Amino acid sequence: MKALIVGGGIGGATAALSLNRAGWEVEVLEQAGTLTEVGAGIQLSPNGVKVLRELDVMPALDPFVYQPETLSLRRGKSGREIFNIPIKDIAEQRWGARYLQVHRADMLAALQVTLEARVPKAFRLNAKVTGYSQSADRATVHLEDGQNLDADLVVGADGIHSAIRTQMIGPDKPRYTGNFAWRAVVPMERLGELAPPPSGCVWAGDRKHAVTTRLRGGTLANFVGVVEQADWIEESWSAEGSKEQALKDFGGWHPVLRSLIENADNMFRWGLFDRAPLKKWSDGRVVLLGDAAHAMLPSMAQGAVQAFEDAFVLARHLSDADNVADACEAYFKARINRTTRIQDRSAKNLSLFHRRGTAAQVGTFGPMWLAGRIAPNTLLAPLDWIYGYDVTKT
Numbered sequence: 001m002k003a004l005i006v007g008g009g010i011g012g013a014t015a016a017l018s019l020n021r022a023g024w025e026v027e028v029l030e031q032a033g034t035l036t037e038v039g040a041g042i043q044l045s046p047n048g049v050k051v052l053r054e055l056d057v058m059p060a061l062d063p064f065v066y067q068p069e070t071l072s073l074r075r076g077k078s079g080r081e082i083f084n085i086p087i088k089d090i091a092e093q094r095w096g097a098r099y100l101q102v103h104r105a106d107m108l109a110a111l112q113v114t115l116e117a118r119v120p121k122a123f124r125l126n127a128k129v130t131g132y133s134q135s136a137d138r139a140t141v142h143l144e145d146g147q148n149l150d151a152d153l154v155v156g157a158d159g160i161h162s163a164i165r166t167q168m169i170g171p172d173k174p175r176y177t178g179n180f181a182w183r184a185v186v187p188m189e190r191l192g193e194l195a196p197p198p199s200g201c202v203w204a205g206d207r208k209h210a211v212t213t214r215l216r217g218g219t220l221a222n223f224v225g226v227v228e229q230a231d232w233i234e235e236s237w238s239a240e241g242s243k244e245q246a247l248k249d250f251g252g253w254h255p256v257l258r259s260l261i262e263n264a265d266n267m268f269r270w271g272l273f274d275r276a277p278l279k280k281w282s283d284g285r286v287v288l289l290g291d292a293a294h295a296m297l298p299s300m301a302q303g304a305v306q307a308f309e310d311a312f313v314l315a316r317h318l319s320d321a322d323n324v325a326d327a328c329e330a331y332f333k334a335r336i337n338r339t340t341r342i343q344d345r346s347a348k349n350l351s352l353f354h355r356r357g358t359a360a361q362v363g364t365f366g367p368m369w370l371a372g373r374i375a376p377n378t379l380l381a382p383l384d385w386i387y388g389y390d391v392t393k394t
């Protein structure tokens with residue numbers, strides 16, 4: 001059985017590894033001329049690390065990870081701690097795997113190296129897919145250069161602007177969520193005393209928040225700054241912005257955040273888009289995963305991790321399937337409730353981080369501050385269903 005995977009991003013590469021492990025021949029079609037990821041970090045919660053471990057990606061990734069000491073929430077301007085809960089020593093025991101932070105390029109490179117060790121030339125570059133067709137026993141993808149390729153299965157892992165999804169569900173635009181994100185990666189050696197804490201740290205404020213992490217063994221600092229803005233008027237969904245603009249957005253915020261912006265070589269702005277949950281993720285032998293299926297806000301740090309889970313579950317349903325289309329539908333049924341719940345939780349988290357005015361902030365963060373001191377477990381317990389989940393065992 002052969003699968004063509006459309007999209008050589010984090011989701012597509014994981015789908016190829018999972019399907020290959022399940023005995024499928026795989027080829028990944030990537031529109032770009034090289035396999036690259038944006039210069040930004042990504043947090044890998046234990047539920048995602050379990051998939052990477054099972055797919056044997058960790059030997060290639062481990063040299064580049066950073067394992068944060070804590071998960072923390074602070075006030076953005078004062079830097080005052082709301083809670084700071086140790087996770088480094090408890091993640092494995094509580095959730096079954098480590099909590100990690102990595103550079104996206106390191107993540108993609110680890111997936112690529114692991115896949116190519118098993119399937120040399122797994123990636124076909126400069127292969128932009130424009131659509132698909134299918135018969136009872138084959139699915140075909142159409143490339144922009146006029147070629148047609150066929151297989152037993154087509155996986156649309158082509159991201160939030162998925163061409164496969166558009167053909168399957170119909171043309172609609174992803175929803176602009178009313179927020180955009182600043183992103184920057186800065187060498188730690190430039191930051192001195194103002195290095196971000198060794199934490200997955202959220203800095204909450206009025207209508208905006210920031211997240212700081214460390215990457216590449218702790219040699220890089222990562223900054224994400226999410227700001228409410230009514231419209232996204234840029235033509236592209238990501239664009240370079242100026243430090244002056246970013247400093248204006250985070251002017252008056254804690255010096256750690258201002259220093260990250262001042263020391264960045266480039267600041268990028270991303271419009272944050274999501275989609276309402278879809279009613280189906282497959283059409284016969286063609287199936288969606290990752291952002292193509294369920295784009296979400298980044299405020300639970302689960303988009304890529306959910307793509308890992310999708311890939312693993314899809315491959316399991318297809319490993320001994322008599323009927324590819326039925327297996328794809330069963331995969332959708334196995335995944336839709338969890339991804340919808342996490343989409344919803346991501347949106348709620350964003351509004352929690354953006355509380356307006358002192359009264360709302362004190363009302364929200366006061367009880368969290370108290371819980372962090374007297375019962376930190378009550379702050380970790382709501383994460384158990386996400387981080388403790390193990391798709392490799394269920």
Ligand SMILES: Cc1cc2nc3c(=O)[nH]c(=O)nc-3n(C[C@H](O)[C@H](O)[C@H](O)COP(=O)(O)OP(=O)(O)OC[C@H]3O[C@@H](n4cnc5c(N)ncnc54)[C@H](O)[C@@H]3O)c2cc1C
Binds near residue numbers: 007011029270301
């Ligand atoms: C600010 C921010 C912070 C985030 N932080 C986290 C985090 O900490 N943890 C986490 O788990 N997630 C995080 N995410 C979410 C995560 O980045 C995405 O969910 C993830 O990258 C989705 O992977 P994907 O492979 O589905 O899509 P993509 O990464 O978008 O990859 C799609 C690939 O398909 C290719 N492609 C597109 N169209 C075609 C075509 N027609 N033909 C061929 N190829 C095509 C593209 O070139 C690309 O390589 C964050 C997102 C943002 C915006």
